[in-house]
Amino acid sequence: MKPEENDLFITRTMKATREQLWKAWSDPAILAEWWCPKPWSVKDALIELKPGGAFNTTMCGPNGEEIPGKGCIVYAKERECIVFTDCMTAGWRPSGESFMTAVITMEDVDEGVRYSAVVRHKNSEDSNKHNDMGFQDGWGKTLEQLEDIAGGL
Template sequence: MTDDTYQLTLTRVFDAPRDKVWRCWTEPKLLEQWFCPKPWRVSDVVLDLKPGGAFSTVMHGPNGERFPTSGVFLEFVPNERLVTTDAFRPGWQPSGRAFMTSEVTFEDMGDGRTRYVAYARHWSEDAKKEHEQMGFHEGWGKAADQLGDLAKSI
């Protein structure tokens, strides 16, 4: 049983097969198309798809905001699960301020549909609240909707 005290969760069912949803997460050019709620966008995507491999992006806001993010993959199970954290940088270097660990799961529901669940797990109640106040539900929700639309179209 998992302790979800400091966890935020988002669930969607997409009208797209699991392999296409997976591709949208694991191919940089596809990830760039959905990963931030528009009008935000992502560039400079690095996906080294293995435990300890780099996961990094640069998020760009409509008013010139620029937020680089960096972390590593903790787990990689093709077409089923991705786990990343910002607690470490590549080479297992501590990041200085761990904010969260994310897990996304992809479940084949048959009939070309995929159940997608995204978890954001935080080290403290304060970090969880900070993420909620940053707009987790709205932002991750819009991004997930964009992911579903893209996966359906490819």
């Protein structure tokens, strides 16, 4: 999937299998270990990898900050693709807010697994805000954490 205007994109070749990466995504306890860049952490993770399933996390900062996130899985194909959004919550309920929709793909390559994320935003303001929040560094760090954890599963 190619990024378009208002999309942010990151890709890595992971030294983990698609099965390991899927397990790291599908188990809320494991997802909580890598989902946000340290020293941030996650509590109350809930992920149901099926269309209409919940994707909820609360990110906790080192100074006591808490950022709750509630979303919905739009599409999931085991070991290949996950699409989630914050414009809906579980059961296809409108959230009243919309910041992004993410498309995660996993593809076997000679060196491992090409893991890509295209993060779509409704406008350039949201895309720029997400980029200014440190998208490349933050998502890059979480991919390093994901690779480390998934590789050991």
